[in-house]
Amino acid sequence: MRLSSEIVSRLPDAVARPGYDRAQPCGIVHFGIGAFHRAHQAAYTDACMGAGESGWMIAGVSMRSASVADQLNPQDELYTLTVRSAGESETRLIGSVAEVLVAGPDRDRIVELLASPDCHVATFTVTEKGYCRKSDGSLDFPKAEDGFYPILCDALALRRDAGVAGLSLLSCDNLSGNGKQLRRLMLEWIEARAPDLRDWFIENCTTPDMMVDRIVPASSDEDLDSLEQRIGMRDEGAVFTEAFTQWVIEDDFAGPRPSWEDHGAQIVSDVAPFETAKLRMLNGAHSLLAYAGLDHGHTFVHEAIADAALRSLVKQLMTEEAAPTIAAGDGQDLDSYADELVARFENPALNHRLAQIAMDGSQKVGQRWLETLAIQQSQGKSCEAILTGIAHWLNHVSGDVRQVEDPQADSLRAIWQQAGADGVVLAVFGEGGPLQSDWTPSETEVAFIDDRLTALR
Template sequence: MAQLPAGVARPEYDRGQACGIVHFGIGAFTRAHQAAYTDACLAAGQKGWVIAGVSMRSASVADQLNPQDGLYTLTVRAAGQDDTRVIGAVGQVLVAGRDHADIAARIASPDCQIVTFTVTEKGYCRAPDGSLDMARAEEGFYPILCEALAARRDRGVAGLSLLSCDNLSGNGRQPNRLMLEWIDARTPDLRDWFMQNCSTPDSMVDRIVPASSDEDLDALEGRLGLRDEGAVFTEGFSQWVVEDDFAGPRPAWHDHGAQIVPDVTPYEAAKLRMLNGAHSLLAYAGLDHGYSFVHQAMADPELRSLVQQLMTSEAAPTIDAGEGQDLAAYAAELVRRFDNPALNHRLIQIAMDGSQKIGQRWLDTLAIQQARGHSCDAILTGLAHWLHHVSGDVRPVEDPQAETLRGVWRQAGAGGVVLAMFGKGGPIASDWTPTQADIAAIDGRLQSLR
């Protein structure tokens, strides 16, 4: 760190202090968001909040960060300007399969107060009906976490706050329900202790963090004179809204911009239906228009108009705004963020795992508007592009249900795929049932795409 240029801020606190947070899913988003908030707390003199990161699927982040003692740079990008600092909040990265015992011991330690998650929607291992898929859950965080919680109970250690930072509707309530399903099936005598001693606050996180490219890393190396394999790049905007429901101590994240509130619901709904819903529309439609990045798709007048329609006319009217929450201003801010050419946010990255995302991003809005007698032309357009994507005929599909979705296409064909996908018994369950008018609208767009 002593060799870094003078303008690069670096941690000056004791990085050998106690690990108070274990984080499952230590990807780029967490390193640009929760870890940055925690780094600010540590820099302000708070003690005991170093993060132990856990990689769930591969050792790549561990291989990037552990040789660097967990240090990495965070670069905030705006047009024509990069601002880089070193984040010191991550002490170590462990790998779920390889380091099971060490991870469980970290969580079972009295030093640990909070377990956080960014495992993506599919990381919660939900079956199509929303229940816990036990076979998939065996490979997830559930066995390690349950083992550690049982150890805390047996040793008389206090409970934990389990804080999801993923894009799930009710991202505190859902993990609570799923954890209880796992506990009931595997360690039923833990249920009462878990319910009495642990909490699962809802939260909403918002920051655009593209995957770092080799070109990004090369350019940063040229500017710093040092190589950072774990570097992350992000926008200036950052928002974190957390329900005030912790089982024990927490960092003073609120001193550094986080909002601790009684109810996260309106913020969560706006993020999922407006930001994430618009992102998914840009991803599938933008790829079909030949674009690679969000800002390129936003420059297309047709797609820009659809995004604005989705946010302001379709999604926003379904949200019961909280006190002081201005949804029109939020939509305008989102447009400005999507226009940022410095981020290079790849559409194919956003398009991943759509079967796990479109329910809360699109279908909830459709269901609410349908009950009011309204249709949603922009979202139906997005669904046509998503169906085109998951057919598997136009590009590789990264989705946990990729084979199932392709099978529905093969069996139902273009004329029946909408009802087969979203109707009763289909693989995409929701409260929305497509009407004949919806089916005709989607089919018409599909025909033009195919």
């Protein structure tokens, strides 16, 4: 049997299910309705409606693929969320998604939903590359044509013309200052394509910064088969995650919103310390485990962190290299945070694939590694754990050891072929390189990376 609203009553009693009326307006439109959103923002919103709030159903938008629509729409947009730990798994049914649309064929419907007075919030998990930035951070207009910018711009113009209030636009992606970046990029689009909308957007729409954290591995066929045996029906949209979840949001909204803070979210005046710790410690360590772990022959995060050499590097990166660059916020204990992260990495029930984390590295290593390197370099220090990670990443993007899923895969491969192992570090990270940053590799650091590349190759 395929999960649907008609057979929800047949779920085992242990599976919690929504008790609210799902036939209510969509107060949220979400761009990028992948597994992370379904395990995070959609779950918080489901909890809000389960506690009696109304008007917060979610219209999910897939930007390119119809795969999520194919998973959820035949199931009346219902899906299960399973929390896995070393002990028993706990499953609940999520009902907060009202419909799943695809940006191309369903463009008019998406604009209609965003322009509706019922909608107050638009959220985004489109990954770093979904913001269509050039290497200098500005908007890449040809790429943005196929992104959310034109859709959102058209909807905002309709809201303005109809006298409807602005929207709160919440970037839930791993970008430093994600709200500020979204605002800057959106304004670039508006100023170029709809300049008469600029002042209204500035006065009526907000883009809060935020930090999100929950490990959500891609669901495998084995996961779905095991769940089917346990709950007695097939859920093609099932999501599996860890018990830990965190959502820190800047208190800057244009209008109504769900009371996410009643269900664990934190509404704060400054997200920066939390965001920076996550990017440099958790995400930085994840990337190190991904590229080094794959080179060590591991498949999953829990296998890589059990490797004594990699475990030592991860602890060094978090506590000696990243943590000293972070100005901790009120009540933020970075040493305890590092210990908590290692414990989360060790969870054997998640099966978080290193290859999943390794995707799109060219869009990630700047915030995860290069900012730390630049700060430490300004203080006359270096970061051997991160430099080791860079060697493994360069080995990865050479294209010689495994398939590379990265928007710059072809150009990085070409740089490798032209510069060779002896010149690739400066060709990538030096002046004019695609990842040029405030960190300029010193001779000593280049030699360190070269030595490790030689050992790897």
